[in-house]
Amino acid sequence: MTDTLLQNLINGALTGCIYALIALGLSLIFGVMNVVNFAHGDFVMLSMYLTFWIGLWAGVDAVFTPLLTFPALFLIGLLAYYALINRTLRQRYVTQIAVTVGLMTFLRALTQLIWKAQPRALPYSLIQGNIQIGPYTILASRLVSAAASVLAILGVYFFLSRTWAGRAIRAASDDLDAASLVGVPYRQTYALAFGLGSALTAIAGGLLMTFQQVDPTMGVRFGLLSWCVLAMAGLGSIPGLLISGIIVGAAEAVGMSLWDPRARSLIVYLLFILVLWLRPRGLFGRK
């Protein structure tokens, strides 16, 4: 009993690292420009489909597709920013939500149009097999995905703290007026943050496809999931995001094993509502 529980906990925590990566993208978008992006989960879904498509036609393994999908999603993010988000920056948040809900519907309908409604999965991945540690079996693809997610999160962390563009993003998020005064071009910074936030879903999408299938309705799940991780972490703390992602992933897995497989989302959402009630700033939030 405890063995199964621990086994599930490990699996959930590993998947949670990918959730943290997705939420990091959302955190860049929401934290920096205060844009409520309801379509973030659908960017994940789109990345998964692109991974599937590239994997199938070019024979590239899902682990390596982010080399192609990362720039693609960055461009799609820029396009979405300049075509839609840029125009809503001065509008009320309900208008932003209406626009991003439109984008969400658009992406879902588009993928349904191109790839039909049935679930899609890639036949195999380079990273296969299991790793046995004591009584626990760990899927190699999950372990590699978790490691890659943590690496990507570290990469973003260094980008934000060491490079000029990264510092500009943080400055714009702290105080837009002051940042503008010292010469941060805020439109470009916003575009960069939105592009990067979207591009991070490409890595997550590629990693997810190594052990999962994709269907057009998946976007909503990843969307709410990443908002949940973000709510728990609060804004401005990258280690907090990682921990929250792991908590959410573990909670999901425990709920599935102890209660009912269908209760997966239930646990996450209950956790989400509880966090909002009790810690509206998140567990690790700075603002």
Add this chain to the structure above:
Amino acid sequence: MGRIRKDPNLILLTALLGAALLLPLAIRSNQYALVLLTTILLYGVLATAWNIIGGLAGQLDLAAGAYLGLGAFTTGTLLIRWNVSPWLGMILGGLVAVGFALIVGYPLFRFGVKEVWYALSSAALVEVLRVTFLIWSQVGGPVERYLPYHEWSLYHLRFATYLPFFYIMLGMLVLALLVNHWIRQSRLGYYLMALGENEEAAEVLGVNTQSCKLEALAIYAFIVGVTGGIYACMYGFIHPNFFSGPMSTEVAILGIVGGLGVTYGPVMAAILLVSVRELLRAQLGGQLEGLYLVVYSVVLILIALFRPQGLGPLVRQAYGRLLSRVAKE
């Protein structure tokens, strides 16, 4: 003429209501058209009710499906198990929805959950209820539960045609509009509009924002819950998928597109967008799955980008211009 100048909306609404009452005569035997019209009315009712919490009070609620489902399940279960008439069942369903709204709304407002977080937590509620009813096999479960079939029974609110449901839904719409109109002119309405504009400022002026928001939420939940009861009888079954996230989002979108706080805006948005969606589905659905939604979402984005105040003010302007021209001649 003086009365018309005072309240041109009243004349317009009466004319529209008259036209709506006569509409089924034109399409008497066409059940598809009746379902379409009733669906438009259904969304009109939901979006008009949403306008109270979303438009006036400025709380972006995405839980319409939660209250709709609770109303449907209360009404349906009472009818299936104990043969309770849906007329009573839908009132009880509305009350169950209100109870749930208060239990959830109190801590949300008490702890100051606002804006996007309120929106997301209400969206999460719908999913929580859906999964709960999916697992709770005594009442819900994954299989549809059918309401008893009757050719024409007023007691069971079951009919072989959609015609009665058209009129019932039309009645609900008039009711929802009247409630909206009444709230707008009541003290509660002014408080809601004040806190919808700026919550801190309203609080400083002595508005008890928590209880105002709760009242608005309860009224909204009641209307949606009652509508849920009618919804269950119209479709003849209940299923956990009634707790629908996409439907809840769409209700909010209709409210936004119609113009926040504009009493009749959501209805116009429902008439326009739901019929566009259904016509696109009928035209394009057969050829390419999803194409109608691509077009629909583009329409939605364009309206949100270029008409952020919604369609309501636009129509009001056009109507005002028309009136003044008539008055001149």
